[in-house]
Amino acid sequence: MSDDIQALARQVRDLRKHRGLTLDELASRVKRSLGFLSQVERGLSRPTVADLTAISEALQVPTTYFYQAVPPREIDWVTRPGERRTLYYAAGVTDVLVSPTLNGRFAMLESHLAPGASSGDGHLDDSSEQGGFVLEGELTLWLEGREGAVTLGPNDSFQLPPHSQFRYANLTDQPTRVLWVFR
Numbered sequence: 001m002s003d004d005i006q007a008l009a010r011q012v013r014d015l016r017k018h019r020g021l022t023l024d025e026l027a028s029r030v031k032r033s034l035g036f037l038s039q040v041e042r043g044l045s046r047p048t049v050a051d052l053t054a055i056s057e058a059l060q061v062p063t064t065y066f067y068q069a070v071p072p073r074e075i076d077w078v079t080r081p082g083e084r085r086t087l088y089y090a091a092g093v094t095d096v097l098v099s100p101t102l103n104g105r106f107a108m109l110e111s112h113l114a115p116g117a118s119s120g121d122g123h124l125d126d127s128s129e130q131g132g133f134v135l136e137g138e139l140t141l142w143l144e145g146r147e148g149a150v151t152l153g154p155n156d157s158f159q160l161p162p163h164s165q166f167r168y169a170n171l172t173d174q175p176t177r178v179l180w181v182f183r
Contacts (some may be wrong), residue, residue, distance in 0.1 A: 001047070003042045004086070004087075004088055004123055005046055006043045008040075008043070008046075008047075008059055008066055008087070009031065009040060009041050009042060009043035011056060011066050012040055012041055012044075012059075013041040013066070015059050015061065015065075015095070016041070016059060019059055020061070021032075021058075021059075023038060023041070024030030026055070026058055026059070029054075029058040030051065030054040030055055030058050031046060031122075032051065032054070033053070037055075040055075045090070046088065046089060046090040047089065047090060048089055048090045048091050048093070048118070048119060048120030048121075048122075049089050049091075049093050049095075049119035049120055049124065050119050050120030050121070050122040050123065050124050050167065051078070051090075051120060051122075052066060052087075053124045053125070053126050054122075054125070057119075057125065057126070057127060061167070062107075062128070062182075063087075063126070064097060064102050064107055064109075064182075065089055065099050065131070067085035067086070067087050067095075072099075073100065076100065076101070077100050077101070078100055079097075079098060079099070079100045082111045083125055084096050084097055084098060085097045091117055091118050091119070091120060092113060092114035092115075092116060092117025092118070093108045093112070093113055093114075093117050093118070093119065094111070094112040094141075095110070095111050095112075095113060095180075096109065096111075096112070096135035097109055098110050098179075103111070105183060106181055106182060106183045107182045108179060108180065108181050108182075109179070109180040109182070110135075110177060110178070110179055110180075111132075111176075111177065111178045111179075111180055112143075112175065112177055113137070113139070113168075113169070113175065113176040113177075113178070114146070114170070115170060115172060115173045115174060115175065116170065116171070117170045117176075118167065118168065118169035119167045119168045119169065120167065121167075122167065123142075123144055123165040123166055123167050124164075124165070124166055124167060125161045125164075125165055126162070126163070126164075126182075127162050127163060128161045128164050128182045128183055129159075129160065129161055129182070129183045130150075130159075130160055130164060130180060130181060130182045131157060131158055131159035131160065131180070131181050131182075132157060132158055132178045132179065133154060133155075133156075133157045133178065133179045133183070134154055134155065134156050134157070134177075134178050135154065135177040135178060135179055136150065136154055136175065136176060136177040137153075137170060137172060137174050137175055137176030137177060138151055138153050138155070138167075138170065138171070138172050138174075139151070139152045139156075139170065139178055140152075140168065140169050140170070140171050141158060141166060141167075141168050141174055141183055142166060142167050142168070143160070143164060143165070143166045144164070144166065145165070151171075153159075161179065
């Protein structure tokens with residue numbers, strides 16, 4: 001198993017225990033099976049974006065809590081490609097934290113979606129306001145309460161209020177890159 005999935009497994013397990021929750025209680029809060037969360041905590045399964053968002057909300061931390069640490073940066077208010085933290089999800093999504101710090105009023109992520117990648121079957125419910133700018137490829141968004149999906153291409157953008165119920169995918173055979181901003 002790769003180091004990144006083992007580090008994520010350890011972070012989820014340690015934070016759950018620190019919060020005084022049983023695996024069964026966390027599974028109930030995130031509406032996933034006990035077996036699935038056990039596999040996540042043992043590094044046998046990689047969660048989707050929707051799964052990790054639900055886990056972070058249930059454990060009362062931002063999703064960015066789970067990004068891997070990197071060596072200290074040369075300049076603390078600048079990040080260069082080799083200095084960025086990365087999180088690998090199931091279903092072909094990789095997020096790279098491009099913000100130099102998480103202490104400001106917003107954070108920036110660059111999402112890479114492989115062909116056919118998605119945030120997962122469930123809708124995300126993130127407490128932060130967020131928006132995105134499609135850098136490359138196509139991003140399809142489904143927003144709860146809205147009929148149909150919206151497909152965005154390069155240079156298209158969107159903005160969603162806190163607790164928007166949504167999911168996203170790259171339905172093409174080409175990679176997609178999106179710059180996300182969270183507040």
